[in-house]
Amino acid sequence: MPPIQRLMVPGQLEPVSHYCHVTRAGNQIWVSGAVGVRPDGSIPDSVAEQAETALANIDACLKAAGARAEHVVKVNVYLTDIADRGLINPARQRYFGEHRPASTLVGVSALVLPALKVEIEAQAVVP
Numbered sequence: 157m158p159p160i161q162r163l164m165v166p167g168q169l170e171p172v173s174h175y176c177h178v179t180r181a182g183n184q185i186w187v188s189g190a191v192g193v194r195p196d197g198s199i200p201d202s203v204a205e206q207a208e209t210a211l212a213n214i215d216a217c218l219k220a221a222g223a224r225a226e227h228v229v230k231v232n233v234y235l236t237d238i239a240d241r242g243l244i245n246p247a248r249q250r251y252f253g254e255h256r257p258a259s260t261l262v263g264v265s266a267l268v269l270p271a272l273k274v275e276i277e278a279q280a281v282v283p
Contacts, residue, residue: 158182165220168213172268178217179274185227185280187217191236191272203235203273207244210276211251218280226255227280234275236261244274 162176171177179186183206190213192206193199200206218224235241241261257278267275 161221163207163220165217167216169193178219179219179222183282185218185221185223185278185282187214187221187278187280189232189268189275189277190214190217191267193269193272198270199271202243203237203240204247206272206274207247207276209254210274211247212262214276214278215251218278223280223282225252227282228252228257228278229281230258230260230276230279232262234261234262234264234266234267236267236273240273267270 158181161180163178163180168177171188171239175188190210192209193264194209194227200209214228215225218227229282233244235244240260267273
């Protein structure tokens, strides 16, 4: 079994529980749920901006583990208002481009901070 790397990524929200930002084992990478909290701690009001920020946070975690957006094979998206799906899609399209991952979308009643509207977790495989 390959060694497991557990990484804390500078500029990311401090964990609110017992986890790390990203884990890598061999060529597989798992990014913990990323939310729309900017490095300065602010949270955008709109779900679209939160999605952009969450994807930027995922990107930072992927890069820390040696991967890029094109390596993402699966995302799980959690929305506090499922009707916001159309508002976050442009951010997803810009970030992933032609590299569409498999995806699951789940409506949830709340996220870890009351102002948050979207959380995204990702799994990647580096060839």
